[in-house]
Amino acid sequence: MSVTEGANNILLMNHEIIFSILLMSAWGGIVRYIMLRVNYSFMQDIINCIMQIIVSCFCGAMLSIILINRSINDNRVLILAGLGGVFSGPILNVLGKKLADWVENTPPRNR
Template structure:
């Protein structure tokens, strides 16, 4: 079982697990690309696939860090990395909406009455 109490724990984690998380996220990105694929010239398809893989790896790492903070085992970690890769677009959209609502509800320091 893997656990991460701080950012240092994530950085000092076993490199094989980090590679597995990145691999599962990238695989999820390739699956997502295949699901949404459109007929384009070959160079545009390669570029689109690589861009999807980059976004999927980012989202998979975010979800993996979240799962690590919940003391999940290796299997759950890899499953969430793969799902983070496949559902990268919707996850980033939801995260953006959540951050926007937090910013909108944030009130600056109260004014001092004289």
Template sequence: MAIPNQLPNTEVVLLEVEILLTIIFVGAWGGFVSYFIGKEKAQQSDAHISISNCLKQVVISCFTSFLLSALAIEKGFSFNMVLLAAGLGGVFAAPILKILGDKIKKYIIDASLRE
């Protein structure tokens, strides 16, 4: 499986389905890891709430891993590095989204002050 580079005339990156599913799976696995790391800190007795929190973490981790892997593909990294970015995006989803949110807030505030 090779990740094709961008086409010369467009901004489209074509991904094979296997690559996309692998990225999503690695992100989901990172979400499980992140959930189990955080679960040791906060014990919950209700199984329904625990499963719900786990699924929420997996969805957020898949989103963040997709963002980081898209960035890695854009930078022209190898397939292994794209998977590494997807895994790190899955495990460290909350801090990455917090940093990204802070940068966007700063950009919006700076843009509003210039007007």
């Protein structure tokens, strides 16, 4: 499957599934925030929780896109979107290290 076919599959998906993926990722972000919570002022707690939800929605959505392109069942995609939201920090760390290694080990092109 090419990248454009995968993008078309995601764009043509049912909107309820996309909303459910984002909702499960956001729920994972709330769980992660509660697990790692440090006592701050009320407004700082709200801001930190919203920032965690945004990062978790991004990670859950990216993980779901990968799974949808591999034709995984919708129920499994939703479960893994929630887990992607909870484990957004470690997922981003692993991806960042892999990307840095790839950039360092890729030889420059000669034109």
